[in-house]
Amino acid sequence: MQKETTIINENQAIRLLKQNGLSITDSRKKIVQLFLEQDGALAHGDIEKKAGEKFDRVTVYRTLQVFVDKGIIHTIPTADNSIRYALCKDDCGEGHHHDHHVHFVCDNCGVTYCLDDVVTPEIKLPKGYTAGHVEVVVEGVCKNCKTPFS
Amino acid sequence: MQKETTIINENQAIRLLKQNGLSITDSRKKIVQLFLEQDGALAHGDIEKKAGEKFDRVTVYRTLQVFVDKGIIHTIPTADNSIRYALCKDDCGEGHHHDHHVHFVCDNCGVTYCLDDVVTPEIKLPKGYTAGHVEVVVEGVCKNCKTPFS
DNA sequence: TTATCTTTTGCAACATTGTTGCTTTTTTGC
DNA sequence: GCAAAAAAGCAACAATGTTGCAAAAGATAA
Ligand SMILES: [Mn+2]
Ligand SMILES: [Mn+2]
Ligand SMILES: [Zn+2]
Ligand SMILES: [Zn+2]
Numbered sequence: 318m319q320k321e322t323t324i325i326n327e328n329q330a331i332r333l334l335k336q337n338g339l340s341i342t343d344s345r346k347k348i349v350q351l352f353l354e355q356d357g358a359l360a361h362g363d364i365e366k367k368a369g370e371k372f373d374r375v376t377v378y379r380t381l382q383v384f385v386d387k388g389i390i391h392t393i394p395t396a397d398n399s400i401r402y403a404l405c406k407d408d409c410g411e412g413h414h415h416d417h418h419v420h421f422v423c424d425n426c427g428v429t430y431c432l433d434d435v436v437t438p439e440i441k442l443p444k445g446y447t448a449g450h451v452e453v454v455v456e457g458v459c460k461n462c463k464t465p466f467s
Numbered sequence: 468m469q470k471e472t473t474i475i476n477e478n479q480a481i482r483l484l485k486q487n488g489l490s491i492t493d494s495r496k497k498i499v500q501l502f503l504e505q506d507g508a509l510a511h512g513d514i515e516k517k518a519g520e521k522f523d524r525v526t527v528y529r530t531l532q533v534f535v536d537k538g539i540i541h542t543i544p545t546a547d548n549s550i551r552y553a554l555c556k557d558d559c560g561e562g563h564h565h566d567h568h569v570h571f572v573c574d575n576c577g578v579t580y581c582l583d584d585v586v587t588p589e590i591k592l593p594k595g596y597t598a599g600h601v602e603v604v605v606e607g608v609c610k611n612c613k614t615p616f617s
Numbered sequence: 618t619t620a621t622c623t624t625t626t627g628c629a630a631c632a633t634t635g636t637t638g639c640t641t642t643t644t645t646g647c
Numbered sequence: 648g649c650a651a652a653a654a655a656g657c658a659a660c661a662a663t664g665t666t667g668c669a670a671a672a673g674a675t676a677a
Contacts, residue, residue, distance in 0.1 A: 340644055342654065361634080373656050378635065380654095394546045394604065398664095419590055424599060432596075438588045440569055440603060445610030446582075449574060452604045453590060454544065460595030490673055492625065511663085523627050528664065530625095548635095 326353045337387045337411070344372045348380050349389070357428035358393055358401035358420075391416045393429055394452055401429045417451075423459035430459065476503045487537045487561070494522045498530050499539070507578035508543055508551035508570075541566045543579055544602055551579045567601075573609035580609065 330349035334341050351359060351367050359367075364377055381402060384390045388409030393401040409415055419435040422428075437451045480499035484491050501509060501517050509517075514527055531552060534540045538559030543551040559565055569585040572578075587601045 340653065342644070344655075374634090375636080375657080376655055383654095392546055394544045394548075396542060396544045396550075396602065398544075398548055398550050400546075400548050419592075421592070421596060432593060435590065435592065438590070440585065440588070440605055442569075442571070442585065442605065442607075443582060443610070445613050446571060446605075447608040447613065448605050449607040450605070452546065452602075452606070454602045455590055455592065455596075455598050455600070456602070457592075457599040458597040460593070463595050463597065490624065492673070494626075524663090525628080525665085526626055 326350045329353055333389065337389055339383065339387065344368075344376050344380055345383075347371065348377070348384070352390065352402075352404045357430050358403035360399050360401050362399075387411050388414055393420045393431075394454060395422060395429065396454075396456075403429070403431045406431070406433050419453045419455060421459065422454060422456045423462055424456060425458055425462035428459060428461075473500075476500045479503055483539065487539055489533065489537065494518075494526050494530055495533075497521065498527070498534070502540065502552075502554045507580050508553040510549050510551050512549075537561050538564055543570045543581075544604060545572060545579065546604075546606075553579070553581045556581070556583050569603045569605060571609065572604060572606045573612055574606060575608055575612035578609060578611075 327346060327350060330346045330353060331341055333349055334345055339345060347368055348364060351364060361377060361381065364381070365372075365374060368377070381390070385392060385402070388405055388411055390402045391405050391409065391414050393403060395401060405414065405416055416431075417437050419432045419437060421430045421432050423430075432455075437453050440448060440451055442448055477496060477500060480496045480503060481491055483499055484495055489495060497518055498514060501514060511527060511531065514531070515522075515524060518527070531540070535542060535552070538555055538561055540552045541555050541559065541564050543553060545551060555564065555566055566581075567587050569582045569587060571580045571582050573580075582605075587603045590598060590601055592598055
């Protein structure tokens with residue numbers, strides 16, 4: 318028998334897809350579920366691996382693209398030139414993301430977290446510059462990797 | 468006759484390379500000069516183009532790597548998965564970068580600027596997280612693209 | 618300046634990542 | 648179930664990045 322959480326996540330995945338007017342397909346269900354089961358963010362490569370040999374690489378690319386467009390997931394810029402993706406928790410939708418939170422990359426375990434409660438600060442820019450979106454990525458040691466005596 | 472600024476930049480480039488204990492080669496001189504002549508940041512591809520067909524792609528990759536290692540240039544993370552590089556203005560050196568400034572990417576012209584005078588803010592993290600380095604990238608409209616009446 | 622040693626370059630081959638057009642398969646709405 | 652629409656898979660390709668190695672260029676000291 319399937320584990321109960323898997324079923325819950327499958328239902329949740331289907332709900333999320335329907336909410337966004339997307340048709341329900343195996344790959345979309347599976348990829349949304351991966352995000353739901355996951356604490357941190359996922360890179361394209363992670364998804365390919367975690368989904369097994371099940372889906373074509375192109376399908377994964379296109380699925381992620383659709384999810385970003387619809388405001389289901391957002392991208393996280395990192396220094397190592399690999400885009401990570403994470404679920405949008407805010408009221409993002411088609412054509413407008415509102416993820417104004419800080420991201421954290423752990424030096425030790427490599428996991429990327431959305432710190433949903435830490436909002437991006439106001440940045441005072443020099444004269445002539447107009448700010449749109451602000452991205453903040455903090456690198457350091459995460460709560461799971463913290464040693465008791467450090 | 469060569470333009471005077473070119474000569475100045477060549478001397479400056481040589482000085483910078485010597486300072487960092489690097490041997491003086493055509494490609495290193497040329498690439499440092501490109502950075503000196505440039506207001507914004509450069510991506511790998513920009514450098515290949517601007518250097519003409521002069522240098523091998525591999526040489527450019529390796530040169531940029533050496534420059535980053537030596538603290539001559541630093542990388543700038545961007546959302547579009549393309550690493551940009553810019554000269555370090557601070558006291559960076561081999562094995563330690565100290566570029567704590569904000570970066571700005573113009574939506575309109577695409578140029579990436581180092582805002583050397585805008586320092587990265589302190590970020591208050593949730594319990595258990597320890598901050599190392601903080602990266603801030605602001606996206607918006609730059610001083611050159613600003614229209615008079617906006 | 619030349620000889621020698623060391624470093625860097627260019628080349629070739631390869632790996633990884635991302636893109637596009639087209640055909641087949643799946644999903645949806647009836 | 649059936650037809651139309653959407654998505655997936657496949658193949659071919661483009662772009663980007665990496666590695667090993669031989670040739671060339673740079674540094675050093677006689
Ligand atoms: Mn996030
Ligand atoms: Mn900078
Ligand atoms: Zn960690
Ligand atoms: Zn601009």
